[in-house]
């Protein structure tokens with residue numbers, strides 16, 4: 410196969426190169442995420458950012474198969490926290506302000522939300538943003554045991570039964586999270602959707618390697634957290650802490 414995927418004016422990737430780097434199991438993943446598996450990487454965002462007075466917080470990976478060079482991206486070596494589906498970046502930036510000694514990466518697939526997040530992060534040295542599908546980034550771009558904490562706040566619940574397969578939390582997803590976490594690291598998950606919460610808990614319980622707790626959290630409110638609180642909705646939290654080596 411030799412089709413090119415355009416990834417912005419300066420970058421294109423040969424899909425054959427990418428596919429040859431994937432394991433057979435990955436093809437199931439490609440099927441599942443056929444629509445939004447790869448997203449255009451805003452390779453020109455630096456210059457665009459300059460015109461719009463947005464400091465260059467967006468990162469454009471040079472490769473879709475090599476691990477991110479996190480020390481270079483942040484310009485320092487500090488524990489890494491990642492907000493998956495960071496939306497407008499409210500939570501990411503509030504937490505980054507609270508913890509200047511940690512590096513924060515926001516991953517989000519919608520360009521406008523990434524741009525909003527980048528504007529919010531303009532004055533924060535410890536924040537970077539990546540426009541990418543979260544599962545792909547966790548599985549292929551993050552070095553093993555490189556992350557102290559993930560946040561997955563209000564992942565899309567896809568309530569219709571025929572859409573359940575689009576939900577991000579699956580055994581494969583959690584096993585990739587496990588591989589990317591440092592020993593003792595965790596993922597915090599929040600949702601207002603009681604059905605999805607039950608499924609997330611079931612999947613987590615079936616994945617040995619995590620200690621599960623209710624996530625007794627003192628964290629800033631995310632945008633959706635605020636919306637749900639204003640509606641009086643119950644928020645369900647889980648913390649999954651890595652307790653054993655990668656399987």
Ligand SMILES: C[S@@+](CC[C@H](N)C(=O)[O-])C[C@H]1O[C@@H](n2cnc3c(N)ncnc32)[C@H](O)[C@@H]1O
Pocket residue numbers: 493494495496497500516517518519522541542543544561562563564565577631632633634
């Ligand atoms: C309900 S919103 C929650 C946003 C934010 N976490 C908050 O609490 O305010 C879900 C966000 O995740 C993003 N998202 C959903 N699936 C994603 C995926 N597979 N990869 C990256 N972003 C994703 C959506 O674009 C949206 O911004």
